[in-house]
Amino acid sequence: MFIAIKFGDDEKLLFNPDCSPKILLDNIKRRCRVPLQADIELLNEDGELKNVSQCMQERDACGIFTDRGIYFLLRLEKKDGRVTHKCLLNGFTESHPHLAAKLEDLSSPKQCESRPTSKDKFSKMVKRTSRAGLITSSTSKIKKLRDSGKTTSRVK
Template identity: 40%
Template sequence: MFITVLYGDNEHALFNIFCKIPVLLDCIKQNCHREIKAEIDLADESGQVKNLLQNQHCYASDILAERAVYILLGVNTKLGARLDSLSQPQGKVKKIHKNSASPSPSRSSTTDGKQNTSPHGKCKNTSTP
């Protein structure tokens, strides 16, 4: 199981994803021909960031697709923390009342209180043998 990581000026490298995410990120830093001191992450070809730093307890194969191509990104940790805080729902979900001709209070509707979780936000398999 491997991925291709694009970096630099039209350069690429293959990496095994059957390992924990911190190990993969360290290997990427070491093998991309420059010393990267900032945090890194990967994005797929459509631009979706994989948020590997938030899933460091997972195996990379749980988050990344086998034989896929990813783009190496440098991550500003302050910006990443700010984006995470903005993406989290703030407070309780409010009820939405529809105006109706009937005075009956049973004609109000509420929004679904469930949070939509991305498949990249949690490990697929967290059980250990």
């Protein structure tokens, strides 16, 4: 799998997203000559912001992208609590006016649209059970089993 990123004077580079999103973003910054401290994002040809920087918990970035997709490199600029997106492809507004209009409408990034991680599922489960007051530690279950004289290798 690979993706193409457009930037600069109609430059296009290929990247392999089969790595963590952090490594991918660092590699994009280095190869596209963007300062490492800058915040960047990617916009696909349909005008969807990919929000890679908000998906850092993912093991790899493959699920965020379409194979052989073309993406535009954006720089995020924060002013007065508002996030603005600037495309780093020279002449973007003239060459892609429909995408430039969508980009102008974006005021802040959306939540990560990738599948939830097991850590997220566990935290939701803990929140649900703690609200119901049903959390008991496994050690107390083991003690109860020991006290009752039952021995089992599996505690439910």
